[in-house]
Amino acid sequence: MFRRNRKGMPEQETELRVVEPADASLAAEATSDESALNLAVEGETVESPAEPVSREEFDKLKGERDQLLDRLARLQAEFENARKRGERERTEFREYATGSVVEQFLPVLDNFELALKHDSTAEQLRHGVELIVKQMQEILRQLQVNPVPTVGEAFDPRVHEALGSVEREDLPDQHVAEEVRSGYKLRERLLRPALVRVVNNPKQTSE
Secondary structure (H helix, E strand, O other): OEEEOOOOOEEEOOOOOOOOOOOHHHHHHHHHHHHHHHHHHOOOOOOOOOOOOOHHHHHHHHHHHHHHHHHHHHHHHHHHHHHHHHHHHHHHHHHHHHHHHHHHHHHHHHHHHHHHHOOOOHHHHHHHHHHHHHHHHHHHHHOOEEEOOOOOOEOOOOOEEEEEEEEOOOOOOOEEEEEEEOOEEEOOEEEEOEEEEEEEOHHHHHO
16 A cells, blocks of 8 residues: 655555464563573573472581581680680799799899998908809809900901990901990890990001
């Protein structure tokens, strides 16, 4: 069937028809497939309903969970007991080590107190102090605490701290000339550096 447009030319009339599915079940299946496709495109997965868990399986899983929780609680208790035991042992060790050192210095303190109680000449007092110093040095030696070598040794910034310089020609340049305060090492560990004065030999520096 033809009709004329505004310009008078014949125009074919388009016939529209609605095609309906022949079966309602096919239409429902097509809709379901389309929804699943849309979910897949959007990154979602279509899962089938979970199967019901039997009472026996539920009780088994519950028992395993209770066992794991009980084991976790026991492990936490053991860890806490071990931590407290470690702290107690460290405290006892520090107290024992401190007590052992203090015990060795108590005779030195006794000698100082005896020296203060008796009237003595300056020479006697000096001699008494020298004996006490030797006693303390012996205790330190037993504790493996030794003095840092100083006079006549090459200046070493790792164990020596320079307090100044002394001009001398009888000792090599950059060697220790005087010890102001002793330094000490516990085995190989430096407890404190020695305060020293360093040689400045003008003959060697001019050369």
